[in-house]
Structure formats: structure tokens, C-alpha cells
Amino acid sequence: AQSVTQPDIHITVSEGASLELRCNYSYGATPYLFWYVQSPGQGLQLLLKYFSGDTLVQGIKGFEAEFKRSQSSFNLRKPSVHWSDAAEYFCAAYSGGYNKLIFGAGTRLAVHP
């Protein structure tokens, strides 16, 4: 079955530190891949997406993600975290054959001053 796994439920980093959020997918073929961010009480905002081509994708708010086919991963990174980045982050995958976006369980990011 198609699935998206985010191994880390909670992550805490210090402001200014680098960040990597992990995401693995299980699909028969390479799906379209997305990262969304959800601030408390808010809807989901698209950070970036990967369809094909360059495996390093740049997004908004200084985030980037790297697609690695050999590892079935699409990890999200940011070189220097800001306090405003504290939120929940969702990795998601879409396959045209299944016509739905499947989400990981989310990673809640806390940022210490």
C-alpha cells in the first residue's frame, strides 16, 4: 500500500541551528512529493514540491528538500532555523494512479531561543 512515513514526531532545535526533517515514501513508482507547513490554528501552506528533474528543490521561507530515489526519501532542510519556523510539518505524496495526496503523520518542530 502507498504510504508516507515521517519517523520523527517531535524535533527541538535552537534558533540559528540547521534543520533536517525526514520523510520516506512507499510507492510503486516515484510519486509527486510535497512538504507542507501548518502553524497553530492555521491551514496548510505548501513549502515546496518535486515532480521531476533536479533532485534538489528550493521552496519558500528558505527551505529546500532533496529527493533520493535510492533511499525513497524526500528530506526537508533549512540551514538556519528562525523562531517563526516553529510549526508542524507534513510530507505528502501523490500518485496519478491513485488520485489522492497521502500525508505522513507530521513532525512538530519546536525552536528554542
Next chain:
Amino acid sequence: GAGVSQSPSNKVTEKGKDVELRCDPISGHTALYWYRQSLGQGLEFLIYFQGNSAPDKSGLPSDRFSAERTGGSVSTLTIQRTQQEDSAVYLCASSLAGEGYTFGSGTRLTVV
């Protein structure tokens, strides 16, 4: 419109009552999705509309849940005889085929 609009933003209802949640997608988006997010949980797929095709209802948790999309635009999610376990945030999203989804701010449903 500029974004996906959902109404109401908050709804408190008594157990056993019916509720209707509305989603107004981005103009021109052919696909519309409903998801449910329970407290501390991820997003659970409910139903998917694509153009004039029959909707994918595979995620609806029970026959108390139904949804329709009129004229390929506005969608209404109806929950009949609400139960406390229906309390959640109901999110709507729309997209063009193959593109990223744009989500609304959601309707927070509380069943008391």
C-alpha cells in the same frame, strides 16, 4: 477567488444533529478534496472530486458522511447524526491536475 474558502470556520453542534460544511475552491481548479485532521493526528483523506467523474469516496468513515460538488465548484460535506468522535478540523483543498494542493483554513467541528 484567491484561495480556498471554507465556512463556517468553527461549528459547535450537539450530538445527534446534522451539520453541513462548505468549501469554495479556487476558480478553475478541477479537483477538490476533503480531509479530516483530528487532534494531534495527521490528515485523513475523506473524499475526492475530479471534474465530472464519479467521486472517490473511499475515505469516508461511515455512511453518516456524504459530500457533493455542485456545478464543478462549491462542495458541501454533510455529517448526519454527529458523534463526539466526529470532532476534528475538516480541511478542503483544490488543485489543477498534477499540481500541489491549495488548502483552506478548515472548519473546526466540535460535537458536544
